[in-house]
Amino acid sequence: MNKRLTMTMLLASALAMSACAKKAPQILPPDPGGTPGQSSSSGGDSSAPVPGSQADFAAQMMGQDTILFDTDRYNIDATDQTALAAQAQWLQRYPAKRVTIEGHADERGTREYNLALGERRANAAKNYLISLGIDAGRLTTVSHGKEKPVALGSDEASWAQNRRAVTVTID
Amino acid sequence: MKKLIPVLLAAAFPASALLAQQAAPVPAPTSTEVEEDVVGTLDNDAKIAIPAFATPSDVPTQTSAGSTSTLGFSVANVIFADLKNNGLFKPTGPSSLPRPALGQVQAPDYGGWRGRGADMLIQGYVRAEPGGNITVGCYLYDVALGEQRAKAGWTVAPGEWRRAAHKCADMVYSQLSGENPFFDSRIAYIAETGPKNRRLKRLAIMDSDGQNHRYLTTGQTTALTPRYAPDYKSILYLSYFNGQPRIYIYDLATDRQRLLVESKNPLFAPRWSPDGRWILYSMAIGGNTDIYKMPSGGGAPVKLTDAPGIDIGGSFSPDGRRIVFESDRSGSQQVYVMNADGTGQKRISFFGGRAATPEWSPRGDQIAFTHIAGNFRIAVMDPAGGNLRYLTDSWQDEAPTWAPNGRVIQFFRTARNSGKTAVWQVDLTGRNERKLETPVDGSDPAWGPLRP
Numbered sequence: 001m002n003k004r005l006t007m008t009m010l011l012a013s014a015l016a017m018s019a020c021a022k023k024a025p026q027i028l029p030p031d032p033g034g035t036p037g038q039s040s041s042s043g044g045d046s047s048a049p050v051p052g053s054q055a056d057f058a059a060q061m062m063g064q065d066t067i068l069f070d071t072d073r074y075n076i077d078a079t080d081q082t083a084l085a086a087q088a089q090w091l092q093r094y095p096a097k098r099v100t101i102e103g104h105a106d107e108r109g110t111r112e113y114n115l116a117l118g119e120r121r122a123n124a125a126k127n128y129l130i131s132l133g134i135d136a137g138r139l140t141t142v143s144h145g146k147e148k149p150v151a152l153g154s155d156e157a158s159w160a161q162n163r164r165a166v167t168v169t170i171d
Numbered sequence: 172m173k174k175l176i177p178v179l180l181a182a183a184f185p186a187s188a189l190l191a192q193q194a195a196p197v198p199a200p201t202s203t204e205v206e207e208d209v210v211g212t213l214d215n216d217a218k219i220a221i222p223a224f225a226t227p228s229d230v231p232t233q234t235s236a237g238s239t240s241t242l243g244f245s246v247a248n249v250i251f252a253d254l255k256n257n258g259l260f261k262p263t264g265p266s267s268l269p270r271p272a273l274g275q276v277q278a279p280d281y282g283g284w285r286g287r288g289a290d291m292l293i294q295g296y297v298r299a300e301p302g303g304n305i306t307v308g309c310y311l312y313d314v315a316l317g318e319q320r321a322k323a324g325w326t327v328a329p330g331e332w333r334r335a336a337h338k339c340a341d342m343v344y345s346q347l348s349g350e351n352p353f354f355d356s357r358i359a360y361i362a363e364t365g366p367k368n369r370r371l372k373r374l375a376i377m378d379s380d381g382q383n384h385r386y387l388t389t390g391q392t393t394a395l396t397p398r399y400a401p402d403y404k405s406i407l408y409l410s411y412f413n414g415q416p417r418i419y420i421y422d423l424a425t426d427r428q429r430l431l432v433e434s435k436n437p438l439f440a441p442r443w444s445p446d447g448r449w450i451l452y453s454m455a456i457g458g459n460t461d462i463y464k465m466p467s468g469g470g471a472p473v474k475l476t477d478a479p480g481i482d483i484g485g486s487f488s489p490d491g492r493r494i495v496f497e498s499d500r501s502g503s504q505q506v507y508v509m510n511a512d513g514t515g516q517k518r519i520s521f522f523g524g525r526a527a528t529p530e531w532s533p534r535g536d537q538i539a540f541t542h543i544a545g546n547f548r549i550a551v552m553d554p555a556g557g558n559l560r561y562l563t564d565s566w567q568d569e570a571p572t573w574a575p576n577g578r579v580i581q582f583f584r585t586a587r588n589s590g591k592t593a594v595w596q597v598d599l600t601g602r603n604e605r606k607l608e609t610p611v612d613g614s615d616p617a618w619g620p621l622r623p
Contacts, residue, residue: 072499072503074458107567107585107590108543108547108567109543110504110527110528110541110543110547110569110570111395111396111569111570111614111615112396112439112440112453112483112484112497112528113481113483113497113499113504113527115395115409115416115437115439115440116439116453116455116460116481116483117481119437119455119458119460120455120458120459120460120481121458122458123455123457123458124458127457127458142414142415142416142437143416143437143455147370147372147393147395148368149367149368149590150368152366152367152368152588152590153588154566154587154588154590
């Protein structure tokens with residue numbers, strides 16, 4: 001409740017500034033909200049990452065923090081199962097750790113449908129982790145639809161990389 | 172909100188002069204059948220002369236356009252741009268025409284305009300009122316017949332002078348096309364900047380011609396899929412504030428916003444009913460997305476769909492009795508229609524490929540949607556799913572939104588590889604297509620109704 005009130009006030013004041021000025025300023029004060037998916041910042045230590053950190057998770061997973069999907073699909077195939085098993089192992093080693101699974105779609109879909117599709121993919125990964133014994137309370141999902149591609153081309157190879165669910169620890 | 176006040180034009184001139192000029196009856200639209208109508212009346216190549224508007228006395232104004240004399244030029248220029256960009260007419264603007272004297276506004280030099288090859292003539296005047304308001308008089312003449320077709324006038328606050336110009340353009344458009352007006356309307360959209368993988372997406376609003384542009388959010392939080400309330404008092408949109416996609420309602424009078432629905436689940440695709448009494452939204456629970464309806468004043472939501480899979484979006488028919496929406500229950504995105512209470516769900520798109528983002532025309536006769544078969548194209552069909560017609564042909568066009576009169580559609584086009592987006596506009600012939608000039612890239616246009 002409090003948080004919501006603060007948000008409303010901050011947004012309102014930021015926007016009031018833009019509304020008062022005759023010509024809208026080009027640089028507006030930042031929104032109070034954080035950007036999702038930024039919890040992946042590394043510790044800045046070039047040596048071995050702190051055990052149980054996001055950097056440790058990323059290093060241990062060696063790419064298996066991400067699973068890929070076929071066009072319009074959200075099923076967990078054998079490769080995904082291996083990756084999710086590795087994630088589950090890590091999560092069992094650090095039982096205090098929670099993760100967010102970020103679901104994504106490639107650019108060849110309409111915006112709203114892709115938001116729902118990304119959510120469905122993130123949930124498929126989440127449900128598989130639950131089936132491996134990870135407590136549902138440690139797992140949250142967020143869909144970014146097609147809004148945050150990792151591969152920037154407009155070709156099959158890029159789209160294949162972008163149809164993904166990425167597990168990110170919450171430090 | 173400032174009201175736009177229609178004025179009797181008699182105030183500007185002696186009553187006798189006005190009485191002498193009864194407006195000619197408006198010719199009825201010529202065609203009877205819809206398909207003919209689309210191609211027929213909209214293909215009007217009338218040559219319209221739009222000289223600068225006259226003024227009784229050149230005095231300073233509080234408008235952005237300067238004195239009444241320069242304002243008279245600017246008003247004519249806005250009308251010129253509206254009619255030209257619409258693609259239906261061949262207007263000539265004030266830059267290349269002599270400005271009539273005030274006395275000629277109601278007594279056109281028909282011979283002179285015939286000599287310039289004009290079929291139609293728009294003249295008018297701009298007058299500063301004592302309180303600072305501006306009165307704009309607008310007259311349409313048929314040059315060939317040598318008679319007046321229509322006239323109207325409006326008194327507006329200085330900051331609203333463009334509305335008077337749009338009203339004049341609307342009057343002319345309606346007279347010459349037989350269609351309802353649409354220029355005096357606004358658009359909410361998403362302004363985009365930055366590289367493809369780190370794109371800033373801000374909520375923004377503008378007039379139908381791209382002017383009076385304003386950003387409503389800063390871009391620190393991704394904003395998507397706005398929808399103007401039918402009364403223009405608020406905007407529904409999706410924001411990632413706090414990291415999760417939720418629907419917010421942005422109050423334009425106070426610049427405050429609040430969550431539409433408190434929920435642990437992600438919410439997408441907000442929509443208004445045409446009368447503003449209902450809101451549709453889509454919510455995902457455990458990966459399964461369904462469409463819900465709630466009273467816009469608050470109250471319990473009702474779940475309208477129950478199919479496994481993704482049911483999303485939704486657009487009311489103009490009478491509010493039916494809803495067209497998108498579902499992948501058949502295995503791929505297709506367009507369905509249901510009653511407004513969720514009963515009678517029925518697929519209507521059977522074209523091959525996928526059919527997405529349906530939007531019901533304000534006239535009720537067509538549904539615009541995105542057809543995906545290789546490329547993404549804007550298309551229309553009738554509400555039974557017949558008479559598919561493509562309006563665009565590009566790599567990726569999506570998310571159509573209707574002009575208030577149901578004759579023009581905006582959508583957004585994404586460029587291959589760069590991912591740059593732009594708002595485009597096309598009429599129902601599919602021939603008059605153009606890119607809207609926005610300060611930065613744009614997507615998700617949402618056209619509001621004719622302004623109250």
